Amino acid sequence: MSNQSTYNKSGLTLSRFKRLMKGLCANLTADEMQKLKKVVKKAIAAKAYDDNKRIGSIADLTVSTCIILLEELGMKSPSVIALILYRPIVSKTTDIEEVKKLFGKDVADIVTGLIKVNSLEATQSAMASDNYIKLLISLAEDMRVILIKIASRLYEIRCAERYSEQYRMRLAMEVSYLYTPLAHKLGLYNIKTEMEDLYLKYTDKEAYNYIKEKISESKAARDRYIDEFIAPIDEKLKETGVKYDIKGRVKSISSINNKLKKQKVDFESIYDLFAIRVILDSPLDKEKAECWQVYSIVTDLYTPNPKRLKDWLSIPKSNGYESLHITVMGPQSRWVEVQIRTRRMDEIAERGLAAHWKYKGVKSQSRMDDWLTNLREMLENKDIESDEKLENFKLDLYDDEIYVFTPKGDLHKLPNGATILDFAFSIHSRVGSTCVSGKVNGRNVSIRHKLKNGDQIEIITSPNQSPKRDWLNFVVTSKARNKIRQSLKEEANKQVEIAKEQFKRRVKNRKIEISEGTLMRLIKKMGFKTITDFYIKIAEESLDVNSVIDQYLELERKETEIHEKHETVSADKFVPLNIETEKDPVHSEELVIDQNLTGVDYKLAKCCNPIYGDEIFGFISSQGIKIHRRNCPNANDMLSRFPYRMIPARWSGKSGSTYTVTLRIIGNDDIGIINNLTSIIAKENGISMRSISIDSNDGLFHGNMSVTLNNTDMLNGLIKKLRAVKGVKDVSRLN
Known part of the structure; x- marks a missing residue:
């Protein structure tokens, strides 16, 4: 591993190589270092870390990912060794048995997991839903494989500007779809936020740059406000004698962008652009008490909003996140979020699940193992469609949690919005399937009732109850949805078999020979997506069997006539009937x-x-x-x-088409301003006005103006000129 020239040829900087060596020396024994050097030297000689087909260097990716694992995730030696040894295994300069012999089964298992995951990602159809299911199942085998892949994708998306446009977009989609939600689930909030910001940067650069510039412009005023807010808290905390850090941090570009879209306001109207964080150096046995002490100080100084208290001290999130969040009314009547946590809690918040291996006795690891087990069961369930599996996967990753109790006081965590029925299925699938109602805090409620934090719930069942299709409209947990779908499918299969027998009997009674091909064409023509849907309608008696047979005979007669009419036509002149061909749309x-x-x-x-x-x-x-x-x-x-x-x-090429764009214009309701706008458009070569509509209210006009033009250059030039018109406040393009 000391072959500096080889690494430099691979595009790896010496400084990063030194950082890796420093991290390895701090985490590996001298014996492990010697063994690792020996294997890697052999791999370097065989050019295992070189790949001319790849954009960027394999050595660069490997070393940089290792640095992220060590420095940002705090991962221990098995994961880092496994990643370094992945290339030698793939290039066959060593094998799994040798790795197991030198470094143990743990490292060998991680390498095996990486090989399975990377082989799926390497296929051309990596974005296909079925492949994603396989990829998720492979990831679900070992949490450390997930963390390595997150680190790898984080490095790649950080460097995405040097990739081709096609690869960059594919990478952005993959990160947004798979690795960002996984980072969220594992509590890697810094990484999750950075991935969201970079996704926005590569998919909507205009919005990203706008928010970035606005944050920069407002920095001085924001810093003054934070100092003013913090000063009295700082003074009171010093009196207590507790050790602490207090700082303000700006919220992420992606979260601000989401607020702009959700609240439909401009940047200046968003009040909660930042949060204040108090981090305590507390011993383990005094953590909660000192956090609540700080809470008391903050709420004595500033009026709290009780609806926005989030207590993850008493009951941490399932990924181990612990913190106390409060929102208080600060100076200038502005709401400010304050986060209170200890140094240990902060490290878990920054590094997520990876930090749990450092702190013994934390129970989050077992909870995550349970989640992985449930994930695998859901993904391997053949009764669930691929798209539904992926929807359930996303649902499980991004849920906000509520905490509810059984009559005996057992705690259950459910997603926000969960119902009585979700709770019943969380206890047992049989309880869910036979649930008819429930009691919340002693009050009778329906199965649709949405639960709240702290509710005590009793489930009422009946042996006559069974899952209904409309249940899918209000349950939110993937476990409930999966079990309901499974039960419905089993019931549907029974009904389908009965309907098939009924259809066969009617056909036999009418002495008809059925062609499967013609029957399939009829079913498709009738608008059914699957044969099962067709037979279910027969079972429900909403489709008359005799009517279906009559339609079949009519279709068979028409197809026979068509065949006889075209049987003498040569193959190159034959055009099948009833096939619509669509011409190319626009250029x-x-x-x-x-x-x-x-x-x-x-x-x-x-x-x-x-x-x-x-x-x-x-x-x-x-x-x-x-x-x-x-x-x-x-x-x-x-x-x-x-x-x-x-x-x-x-x-590609040059634009030869015209496109219609609608502009939203806001300005002073002055006489002549509309004439000024329309005259500008009239003077522009290649731009024509199609329509205009104006509303005025309180001295302002709001207008929509549709124009036809050739490209974005013409559009941007037009917008610039319209904005320059006196009295115009804003010109924007409507979606």
């Missing part, structure tokens, strides 16, 4: 779909109306390929739920 040569495909049918999505020059992506929908802007209001939802349907797309 498909202007777009390159996926890697190098041109002339592919697509449609421009109406939700965001992309025009030539916008940053775009393709999305495979039931109506074909739709082209969306990267900052489309629906993009996050589509890409987080169905990343495997996303395909890269870019504009």
Whole structure:
């Protein structure tokens, strides 16, 4: 590992190599270091860490990921050794048995897990839902494999600007869809936040840069306010004699962006741009008492909002997060969030699950193991569709928790919004399936009743009860949804078998020979997506069997006539009937779909109306390929739920089409301002006005103006000129 020249050839800087060596020396024994050097030297000689096909260096990725594991996650030697040995194993300069012999079964198991995960990611269809299921199952085998992959993806997305546009977008989607929610679940909040910010940077650069500039502009005023807020707290804390740090921190760019979208306000209207954090150096046995002491000091100085108290001291989150959050009214009548925690709690908050190996006796590890076990059971359930599995996976990752109790006082953690029925299924699937109602704090409630923190719940069951399809409309836990779907499917299968027998008997009675192919075409023509749906309708008696047989005979007669009519036509001239062919939409040569495909049918999505020059992506929908802007209001939802349907797309050549764009204009309701706006548009070459609508209220006008133009350069130039008109306050593009 001392072969400096080899590493430099791989694009690895010497400073990072030294950082890695320092971290290894602090975590490995002298014997482990010698063994590791021997294996790596052999791998370097065989060029195991070189890969000309890859964007960037394998050595660079390996070393940088190891540094993240050691410095940012505080991981111990087995994980780091396993990552370093992954390349020698793949390049066959050593094998698993040798690794097991030199470093033990623990390291060998992690390497095996990495090989399984990386082999899935290497396939061309890595974003396909079925492949993602396999990937998640492999990840769920060992928590440390998840942490290594998170560290690896964190490094890659930090360096994403040096990658190709196609790879960068694929990486951003993968990070957003898989690794960001995993980081959230494992309590790696710093990493989760950084990944969210970088995703925004690469998918909506305009929004990212706008917020970044605004944060920078408001820094001086914000720092003055934080100092003013902290000063009296600091003075009171010094009197107590407790050891502490107190600081203010700005909230992340992505969270501010979410607030702007959710609250539909401008940047200046967001009051909670920052939070104050008090970190105590408390002994383990005094942690809670000293945190509540600080709480008392803060709430004596500033009026608290009781609705926004979050007590994760008494009952930590399932990922081990412990902290006390309060929101108080600060100077200038502004709400300020204050977070109170100890140094140990802060390290767990920063490093998440990885920090638990440092602190013995913390129970979060077993809770996470339980989550992994439940995750594997759900993912391996063949009765659940792939898309549903991925939805359930996301649901489990991003839930906010509430804490409820059984009549005996046993604690249950459920997602916020959970119902009586969710609670029943959390106890046992049989209890959930037969649940008819419940009692909350002694009061009778229905199975739809939403639970609150601290509720004491009793479940009432009946042997005559069974799962209903409408239950899926109000349960929120993946366990409840999975069990309900499983029961419904089992019941549906029984009904389908009965319906099949009924159909066969009617066909036999009418002395008809059924062609399976013709029957399948009829079922499709009738609008059924699956054969099961068809037979369920028969079982429910909402579809008459005799009517179906009559339709079958009619279809068979038509197909026979068509066959006779075309049987003498040559194959190259034959065109099947009833097949609609759709012409290319707008100038498909202007777009390159996926890697190098041109002339592919697509449609421009109406939700965001992309025009030539916008940053775009393709999305495979039931109506074909739709082209969306990267900052489309629906993009996050589509890409987080169905990343495997996303395909890269870019504009090519020169724009030959015209596109319609609607502009939202706000200004003073002055005489002549509309004429000034329309005259500017009239003078612009290649730009035409299609429509204009104006409303005025309290001296302001709000107008929507639709124009046709060729590309974003023309659009940006027009917006700049319209904003310069006297009396115009804002001009923005509507989605």
